[in-house]
Amino acid sequence: MATADQVKALVKSHAEGDDERFYAVALQVAARAARSGHSGMAQELRDLVDSLRSRPTSRSAARRPTLVVQPRGELAGLLAVTYPETILADLVLDERLQARLYRVVLEQRQRDVLVTQGFAPERRLLLIGPPGTGKTITARALAGELRLPLFSIRLDSLITKMMGETAAKLRLIFDALAETRGVYLFDEVDALAGERAQGNDVGEIRRVLNSFLQFLEQDPSDSLIVAASNHPQLLDRALFRRFESVIEYPLPSPAVAQQVIRNRLASVPIGGIDWKTVRDASRSHSHAELTMAAEAAAKAAILTDDKVTTRGLVDALSDRLTDMDR
Secondary structure: OOOHHHHHHHHHHHHOOOHHHHHHHHHHHHHHHHHOOOHHHHHHHHHHHHHHHHOOOOHHHHOOOOOOOOOOHHHHHOEEEEOOOOOHHHOOOOHHHHHHHHHHHHHHHOHHHHHHOOOOOOOEEEEEOOOOOOHHHHHHHHHHHHOOOEEEEOHHHHOOOOHHHHHHHHHHHHHHHHHOOOEEEEOOHHHOOEOOOOOOOOHHHHHHHHHHHHHHHHOOOOOEEEEEEOOHHHEOHHHHOOOOEEEEOOOOOHHHHHHHHHHHOOOOOEOOOOHHHHHHHOOOOOHHHHHHHHHHHHHHHHHOOOOEOHHHHHHHHHHHHHHHHO
């Protein structure tokens, strides 16, 4: 009865928690059924949608933003809180990586269902890969999808010369995880969880790492913990075992690179771009580098009252490579 596109739209809207889109597509299916002579099924679908919309416990209610919270006292110096509007659809990532992240969101939205069956949703993610490949913005998108606050851990305030103080501050952060559900981001976590076997290590630093590993293992909260590192080779091996998922962020493929550039140029006029040439020039660039190159080409075109051209994009991409080599 439903077309392939309608089935895909139903699945996508369900995964994203977009109830109104889900209901709209369901009503389209009902209308199609009525036109095909299946009036009974069409009426049942319409009645079901009306019933679900009238329920006070619908998922749209569950997705309302969490009440604004601000860290107080000593936590104010350890956590920076934001309320992102970014969602996964805003990210340009390869399909495998996007599917992996949508599954995390789906498990979080359906966590009560999983718990009743004796399972727990994924909530500890370790993101690894080169700088600028989307790890930090992923944490923002997860918070935006789940309507949760994003708490970024300030490692410069957390790590002190007195290692005993660092462990005590870590305990404060993990107490906050249990008290306030959110997405907690440990960016550049290698500063906190470096390999214990390194020769220049000292006993106090090892004790801080051991405390971090212990807090991760014993954390009973419903919060999401996202740790990100540009240098996974520096991480202690035991850290990997504390996360349900270790997700690798590669440099963008040529197709992803083209989409990143297209998205950034959406608001400016472009000429007849030779996308193959641009894709070839985009190799070895991260998502962030591609975005900056597209912005440079766009601004140059605007200031000369011209369109963005292939030459302009290639030159901007080449300039980014030169800057990276310095």
